[in-house]
Amino acid sequence: MNIHTLADYLNTLADESDTGMVFDCQPISGEVDVLQITVLGREELPIFVSVTDDQVLCITYLWDKSEVKENKMNDMHVSMLEMNIPMPLSSFSKIGDKYVIFGALAISSTFNDIEHELAVLSNNALEIIDDMSDYLI
Amino acid sequence: MSIFKKIMTAIRGGATEVGESIVDANATRIFEQEIRDAENHLTKAKRELTGVMAQQMSSSRDVDRIKREIIEHEGYAVQALEKGDEALALAVAEKISALESELSTQQQALDSFEGNAQRLKELVKKSERQVAEYKRQLSMVKTTESVQKATSAITDNFSSSNSKLLSAKDSLERIKAKQQKFDDRMKAAEVLESENSDNSLEAKLKEAGIGATNNNANSVLERLKAKQK
Numbered sequence: 001m002n003i004h005t006l007a008d009y010l011n012t013l014a015d016e017s018d019t020g021m022v023f024d025c026q027p028i029s030g031e032v033d034v035l036q037i038t039v040l041g042r043e044e045l046p047i048f049v050s051v052t053d054d055q056v057l058c059i060t061y062l063w064d065k066s067e068v069k070e071n072k073m074n075d076m077h078v079s080m081l082e083m084n085i086p087m088p089l090s091s092f093s094k095i096g097d098k099y100v101i102f103g104a105l106a107i108s109s110t111f112n113d114i115e116h117e118l119a120v121l122s123n124n125a126l127e128i129i130d131d132m133s134d135y136l137i
Numbered sequence: 138m139s140i141f142k143k144i145m146t147a148i149r150g151g152a153t154e155v156g157e158s159i160v161d162a163n164a165t166r167i168f169e170q171e172i173r174d175a176e177n178h179l180t181k182a183k184r185e186l187t188g189v190m191a192q193q194m195s196s197s198r199d200v201d202r203i204k205r206e207i208i209e210h211e212g213y214a215v216q217a218l219e220k221g222d223e224a225l226a227l228a229v230a231e232k233i234s235a236l237e238s239e240l241s242t243q244q245q246a247l248d249s250f251e252g253n254a255q256r257l258k259e260l261v262k263k264s265e266r267q268v269a270e271y272k273r274q275l276s277m278v279k280t281t282e283s284v285q286k287a288t289s290a291i292t293d294n295f296s297s298s299n300s301k302l303l304s305a306k307d308s309l310e311r312i313k314a315k316q317q318k319f320d321d322r323m324k325a326a327e328v329l330e331s332e333n334s335d336n337s338l339e340a341k342l343k344e345a346g347i348g349a350t351n352n353n354a355n356s357v358l359e360r361l362k363a364k365q366k
Contacts, residue, residue, distance in 0.1 A: 028290050028291065028293075029290070030286060030287070030289065030290025030293070031286040031289075031290070032283045032286040032287045032290065034287045034290050034291055036291075041312065041315045041316060041319065042312050042315075044303055044307075044308035044309075044311055044312055045308055045312065048287065048291050050283060050284070050287040052279060052280060052283045053276075053279060054276055055276075055280070057280070057283075057284065057287075059284075059287075062305055063304065063305035064304075067304050067305055067306075095284065095288050096288070126309060126312060129305045129306065129308070129309045130309060133305075133306055133309070136304070136305055136306055137304065137306070
């Protein structure tokens, strides 16, 4: 499993995906290879996938710290913590000043598992921005 | 300091700048070495344990054998006494005494083997836990590093696209708008399709002379005539 075999799989999937989503993959080269995946119609919220020794990590950036309303930071954090378990498959994190939603899969996962993960992550990201929009500018 | 705290401190310290490593470059190597050491200890302890357990089994067999022999000789001694052969009974008693001292030596050895085996089993368990723990920590270090490197690659890539200019709410609005447009198109297509099928039905009806007919000159004239009456 690496990002290139995953990209091949998702690209050949096209309209045949079980999830009803069409994925477009673009590898980003760097010290660690990252696959940028956009879901058709949701280009604004790309998913970034990296593959390490023992896991496949899928990350979507949600919002920047600066987008959070003043005095709402604590309330937002509490809401996010409360949402963390009910939210299927994904969890919250923060990278630098950016809040993210992510899912980690075992390296032994199938392409189908990853496809499912990506679809759920994308839906979760949309829903969570909607749910948290009261706290955002 | 635990690796967890090290990572937290490094992240809070702002080690997120491009090119800066979150965890000491040596940390990974040190962990890998520690894992190898712990695994070596584990292999050694397991090998020793096998040896000690073999000795323990053999010693336990010896103890059983001596115990059996003592019981056997006790029987002989009683039989000799019953026959009134005091000298023979004494000889047997001496043999029993020798067996008993052998038993005590063997029993001590067995106890010591059992103690060793127990100690080694605990060592194996502890080493196994340690290896698992080091592996977990190594995975944390590696994941942190890889996320950091991936993030810098993503950030570089973001700068060349306009995705970062959008706030989360704007992104959501745009996605929703696209979804709405898509839904509208689908609905429009459905309406159009149903209208088309209505039209074709109407045409068929007209052809068959059923339903509304065209307002032609004749029908207008008929209507006017009817009004005059």
